[in-house]
Amino acid sequence: MRRRRRCLALLFIFSAFITPLGFFYFTISNESGKFGFSSEYTSGFQTSEVAEQPENVQLDFKSFPDSECSDFSSNVTIDYPECLSKMQWIRNGWKTHQCYADNYIDGSECSFRYYLSQVENYCPPMTETIRRNGLAKMSPSIRRLLPIFDGIPVYMRTRINRLWKKWKEGAHEVMETYEKTMTNRKKLNVLVFIGFLANEQKLKLAKKSDHGGPLGELLQWSDLLASLSIIGHHLEVTTDKDSLRSVLWKYKERGPCQYVNGTRQQMDTIFTDIMGLNILRQYHRQFLLNNRCRIRLLDSFGTHAEFTTKTYFLQNKRKLSGPFSQRNPWGGHGLDLRQHWTFYPHSDDNTFLGFVVDTEGVDEKRQKTLYPSALVYGKEKYMWENAEKPIGVLKKFVKIHATVADLEDVNEKKTNQSTVFDDVKNHGFLNSQEISELLDTTTIFFGLGFPLEGPAPLEAMARGAVFINARFEIPKSRKNYKFLAEKPTLREWTSQNPYMEEIGEPHVITVDINNEKELEIAIKRAIELKPKPFVPFEFSPAGMLLRVALLLEKQETCGKIAKSKRWPPVNQMKIFKTVNSGDSCEMTCHSQKMKCESSYFPIINSPSLLQRQFGCSSTIPDASPFAPFNCTVQSSAYLFSCASRPPLEVVRVCPCRDYIPEQHAVCKACL
Structure with a gap:
């Protein structure tokens, strides 16, 4: 009897301990079950996926006569430009690797057609899709990234953990709002090689971030x-470099087939x-030579056409440069300009990747402190140089806070004769x-003119602070500003953050901070405004998830692209000619409340279109970033440019498209 009681007691204790764990595991494993989310486990420095059972595909190629499988419509090359050449190759090449037989090729015309239409996408299908290759499923579980955490800096791990709740909310939002867009996407193999961390021992960028x-x-x-x-x-x-070598070798050993048993074999991006x-x-x-078109280059400030090829830059370096440098160390990569993914949506030639604004803990009902305060945007001493005058004006109206990391002694003014840090906390x-908590009580986020286009102004706006954005009397560029002298772009910064300048009041006031009267008016106005927290959709988790998913699925920079398969869709293109002398296509499209779409340039780069637009009797080719223009067609695919501003006599032809409000990278028909 006593033994029985002991057994029952142990059983009770065991149940009491295990049941919560079981419930916890059930909750975690099912948190991604909503909206078709998948639950996946990880190992190593990659996301490893739950193995899917190969599909049991029943294929009867004999039900189709060979003549039907090899007959194509006369316009097949319009929608499938590589179909005929691929069919010709595979008739002789299918025995070069076992993977073709693994994909049911048996030497018949119909098996060739099946492979090129159902496994790959080079030819039109014979009938309805027989099978579906691996699909990407939304998976808002941080467990997929945990093994990767061992190989990334503390700041990155902390940020991902801190924002994961917001990422999950964004995943649910994007699935509820754009379910059709976010489903039926191909599951891709994506290599992420953070190059500057490979030089961490020398650069110590990750260490400095702490x-x-x-x-x-x-x-x-x-x-x-x-x-x-x-x-x-x-x-x-x-x-x-070592882990990079291992990854590349793994994919090198795989065969030439894109899929085997529905599983993607090739590196996609x-x-x-x-x-x-x-x-x-x-x-x-x-x-790199084999996969150049698959590169997506994180390029904060972007790259213009004039700098993407070494030949053009060297021929024109004097007129493309200023007094500080005639070098192009960050350019010359020979990529399609769309392969450059930027920090802000500042150039229509490049692709906007962006980032997510940290809104963790934002409370729209929280009141600012009774007395107005300002946080100065400048976390290193050198950013405060020559700022005595605007800081002096600011001190008249608000209590000033700073987060200068390398200011060891506030009394340094005694040695450098500067009073800029007097009465500054x-x-x-x-x-x-800690920054977020400080911004929660801040009235004004005050820009000193540098750094250019950082993330902090958006984060301040998300906390309900007004950003005073320093306007430049003379726009800054590589031709007149040392910091930009070797950047591969001809962009002109009219202010510290041109994107914020476009947002305007009540969140942003752009002003010449060296003009005392204008600055006083701006500060008084900023204190009065009291805006609510605001984040543009493209900088929210849902906005970034939607954009990245679409770009990976739709943006094509490899091989020939059929007109009917271009993205953004060609039927969204509107053609305009530049009206004002020296205007770029970017400026022309923006004047129409549209974006210049560089992927459309090959379509409009035709003698017949120029003849219609300009009445040309003939056209000439030219390798120029302004072409097509007047009666001149573009002869270099690398030099198509939305942003280039031509000489006065040049009239450019510009392809434009619309875009979703607060989502510049996506057109209205792109979803």
Whole structure:
């Protein structure tokens, strides 16, 4: 009897302990069950996927006569430009690798047609789709990224963890609002090679980020990893040369088939930065040559056509440069300009990747402090140089806070004769959460003119602060500003953050901070405004998830693209000619409340169109970033440009498209 009681007691204790664990496991494993989310486990430095059972596909190629399988309509090359050449190759080449037989090729015309239409997408299908290859499923579980955490800096791990609740909310929002767009997407193999971390021993950028160093790159890489994981792609993440070599070797050993048993075999997309691209060029040249079109280059400030090829730049470097430098160390990669993915949506030639604004803990009902205060945007001493005058004006109206990480002694003014830090409460280095808490009580986020286009103004706006955006009396560019002298762009910065300048009141006031009267008016106005927290949709988790999913699924930079399969759709194109002398296509499209779409340039680059537009009797070719213009067609695919501003006598032809409000990268018909 006593033994029985002991057994019952042990059983009760065991049940009491196990049941909560079981419930916890059930909750975690089912958190991704809503909206068709998948639950996947990870190992190593990649997201490893739950193995799917090969489909039991019953194929009867004898039910189709060979003549039917090899007969194509006369216009097949319009929608499938490579179909006929691929059919010709596979008739002789299917025995070169076992993977073709694994995909049911048996030497018959119908098996060739099946493979090129159902497994790959080079030819039109014979009938309805017989099978479906692996699909990406939304997976808002952080467990997919946990193995990757061992190989990334502390800041990135902390940010991903801190924002994961917001990422999950964004995943549910995007699935509820854009369910059709977010389903039936191909599951891709994506390599993420963070090149600047491969040089961490020399550059120490990750280490500096823990003590006030630049965070923009780490922030964007963090958000990219989170996005790619949630939208369900298979990730290979490397931050050093050795692991990169291992990943590339693994894919090199695989056969030429894109799919085997429905599982993707090839590398689809390679995210890296300019340092990573240089490493690929130095150590894996053949891989880069074979996969150049799959590169997606994180490029904060963007790249213009004039700098993408070494030949054109060297021929024109004097007129493209200013007094500080005539070098182009960050350009010359020979990529399609759309392969450059940027921090802000500032150039229509490049692709906007962006980042997510940290809104963790934002409370729209929270009141600012009774007395107005300002946080100065400048976390290193050098950013405050020559700021005595605007800071002096600011001190008249508000209490000033600072987060200068390298200001060891506020009394340094005694040695450098500067009074700029007098009556300024310096908090020193603050982490993301501490910065957010400080912004919650801040009335004004005050820009000093540098850094250019950082993430902080958006974060301040998300906390209900007014950003005073420093306007430049003379726009800054590589031709007159040392910091930009070697950047591969001719952009002109009219203010510290042109994107914020476009947003305007009540969230942003753009003013010349060196004009005392204008600045006083701006500060008084900022104190009065009291805006609610605001984040543009494209900088929200849902906005970034939607954009990245669409770009990976739709944006094509490899091979021939049929007109009917172009994205954005060709039927969204509107053609305009530049009206004002010296206007770029970007400026022309913006004047129509549209965006210039560089992928449309090959379509309008035709003698017949120019003859209709300009009445040309004939046309001439030219390798110019302004072509097509007047009676001149473009002869270099690398030089199609939305942003280039031509000489006065040139009238450009510009392809434009619309876009979703607060989502510049996506047209209204792109969903």
